[in-house]
């Protein structure tokens with residue numbers, strides 16, 4: 001489309017800093033004839049302190065009108081843990097039915113990895129985004145007493161699993177290696193695990209060219225560090241995906257480079273793009289945050305909206321920038337954003 | 347005590363091979379005047395195929411009479427996933443109230459690690475063993491239909507959390523660095539997570555010398571590969587502990603070296619010691635399995651029963667054996683067991 005109507009949620013901590021670099025690169029990469037409109041939403045810790053609100057219905061309604069959402073980071077130590085995560089970030093993912101939480105992991109040349117021998121890493125995690133232990137189901141009885149019982153309920157539906165598994169097969173089918181790994185823990189979480197496995201096998205019959213594989217989540221973490229090259233596309237549950245993608249980020253150059261998309265494939269609601277990293281309050285406002293993860297999230301956003309050429313240009317610019325960065329003195333958030341904006345504009 | 351009445355469950359796959367090396371080293375290390383009695387229990391895949399039984403009540407009752415249990419591995423591809431895990435392994439952990447699942451991780455000299463730079467790794471994970479998502483709570487509605495709903499309920503009690511947290515503080519207090527990290531996901535699993543955190547803070551008041559720390563499980567996996575030296579003692583939930591200890595094993599030389607104890611600290615029931623690795627059916631019966639994890643589990647068993655000197659002798663023997671192993675041709679399961687038995691006997 002020849003216009004992008006973008007909602008921007010800078011959020012907390014380093015969120016505003018990295019988002020402004022993301023927008024800088026977005027403006028630089030877009031052709032003249034694509035009109036970019038942005039509207040910023042003041043949501044996060046400051047708003048909560050001021051008004052007690054996390055995400056009022058009116059704003060949720062307004063957000064629906066955008067083509068996509070760019071989000072920085074949510075979470076601050078001054079707010080009780082869970083209030084903003086559940087009341088804002090997860091509320092958005094659930095309300096907008098972001099059932100595909102897409103997290104690509106690629107070890108680019110010239111980036112540091114804690115792994116010896118620099119394995120070939122290039123995989124995508126398709127994390128389910130609207131079910132599992134993230135539903136908020138559960139509760140606490142006799143809270144705060146020695147007799148307290150607290151439960152967390154992982155809710156999984158065939159409807160929810162089938163659609164994300166199918167999306168993952170489609171992605172695997174479109175990649176050269178055509179390999180899909182299901183990660184779960186079906187030897188312990190037998191109800192959810194068996195349903196996932198059954199649906200995974202069933203949908204797989206429609207994709208005879210895709211090679212499949214199953215790993216328990218504990219074993220998967222081992223392969224992430226001993227043989228990450230074995231992975232192509234991974235599909236997994238909301239919580240396992242959360243854990244695995246932080247580990248994936250760590251082995252592919254760190255959380256400063258990890259991008260993600262919270263995608264509603266059917267397009268009924270705007271998809272939301274955000275760096276995998278958190279709000280990092282300890283370095284907020286110091287110009288130390290690496291905006292690359294946000295810039296790469298902008299690339300995912302552009303690809304989602306059909307601007308493939310621009311997405312690729314951003315990814316090439318990041319690769320070139322990382323190559324240049326190796327051995328050079330550290331640059332500020334702003335300097336990295338500027339350098340990337342210059343590169344994509346060329 | 348001057349006698350050990352040990353139950354042995356060799357189990358499936360490589361279980362029998364590694365257990366026999368564990369017993370060989372155990373016999374070799376014990377002083378003449380300590381009488382070792384062992385009784386083997388035929389439990390696992392073969393038994394299930396033959397009789398349909400996983401762990402009959404009579405055997406569970408018999409097992410209670412032993413001082414400790416040595417277990418090899420449980421699980422076989424010929425048995426539906428979960429049947430033996432839930433019906434035998436977890437049944438033992440739950441029936442014998444093994445609420446401390448103790449998993450030490452140490453990167454010994456001369457062992458391979460996938461991490462560049464060989465960080466200093468020496469920490470202990472205290473994994474809760476009787477609650478959380480492992481309770482088997484949950485179910486499936488309209489199973490096998492497109493309308494299926496499957497749930498898994500994580501059950502957490504103040505009683506269960508308090509006792510394992512206290513055990514972890516005791517262990518941290520007894521170590522030189524006196525540092526304890528709680529790992530959970532209290533920004534999403536707010537009911538269980540807040541209870542864990544509250545109890546962790548409360549019990550901590552009794553241990554003013556112990557430095558404490560909290561990490562979300564996703565962030566913890568990052569530090570396991572970028573800065574594992576930061577950890578001393580970790581206390582965590584059953585499922586997070588499962589995931590983290592496989593990753594810990596991977597970065598400290600692999601699953602072939604990782605030992606564990608399922609401990610009932612009060613001694614009301616026998617504690618159970620087992621390698622962290624699984625039954626590895628692909629290499630079973632070929633003499634390829636590394637029995638070191640089982641031998642180190644025997645050391646934990648001896649320490650638990652008060653034979654500290656013998657436990658230490660085994661650990662020294664393993665360190666010396668690993669040093670010798672570096673660069674040498676691979677040895678068989680039996681050869682490694684023999685070498686360790688000779689060393690501890692000296």
Ligand SMILES: CC(C)[C@H](C(=O)O)[C@@H](O)C(=O)O
Nearest residue numbers: 075085089242276533534564
């Ligand atoms: C902040 C938190 C709720 C979130 C999650 O657990 O999904 C984050 O860790 C992520 O991975 O996007």
Ligand SMILES: CC(C)[C@H](C(=O)O)[C@@H](O)C(=O)O
Nearest residue numbers: 187188218421431435588622
């Ligand atoms: C086999 C399985 C049930 C078990 C677990 O999940 O606890 C194993 O992975 C372990 O860590 O001991």
